[in-house]
Amino acid sequence: MNDLQRQQHRVDVACGYALGAYLGVTVSWLAVLFVIDAVFFIAMLVTIFAGFFGLLRTLFGLPLRLWVLPLSSLVYIMGVFICMYYNTLVLAALGGTVFSIAFAPLIYRLYKNDFAKTVPAWVCKNCGYTLLGLTEPTCPECGQPFDLDAVPKMGELPQE
Ligand SMILES: [Zn+2]
Numbered sequence: 001m002n003d004l005q006r007q008q009h010r011v012d013v014a015c016g017y018a019l020g021a022y023l024g025v026t027v028s029w030l031a032v033l034f035v036i037d038a039v040f041f042i043a044m045l046v047t048i049f050a051g052f053f054g055l056l057r058t059l060f061g062l063p064l065r066l067w068v069l070p071l072s073s074l075v076y077i078m079g080v081f082i083c084m085y086y087n088t089l090v091l092a093a094l095g096g097t098v099f100s101i102a103f104a105p106l107i108y109r110l111y112k113n114d115f116a117k118t119v120p121a122w123v124c125k126n127c128g129y130t131l132l133g134l135t136e137p138t139c140p141e142c143g144q145p146f147d148l149d150a151v152p153k154m155g156e157l158p159q160e
Helices: 003-033 037-059 065-085 088-112 114-118
Strands: none
Touching: 003 037, 003 065, 003 088, 037 065, 065 088
8 A cells, every 4th residue: 555545545434434423423313213222322332433533533644624523423422421311312312413414515525525625635726626536637627737646546445
């Protein structure tokens, strides 16, 4: 693995954790609404795990702007514990719903691979267009030339 592919791998892993935290929160408040305790428990564990490692991954090494998502999922977990203490879990479910709606656009962008925009070297310096996966060394949006070797192609991680 060269350095760029390692960077891309880090981004992929960080985004995977962020996605896990998002799904964990969403499933957990759905489980509260439908009163399925086992699913709620599992979703909480997934959220704690993915939220914690997602936050570490997005804050350190290769800083990514989507650190807000794992951090918010951990705040949600804290809120759930507080609501459990006061026996007002429906309130937590409400907060979880807000979380899921608020981060839906971000998750959609992850799905579209636009998370590459969080790495400055991988976007056009002139117009901000994502350069991943291109085979010509010019930006298709504005024609600005860029270093093709500095941008990894998506989904082309080598087997180790
Ligand atoms: Zn451009």
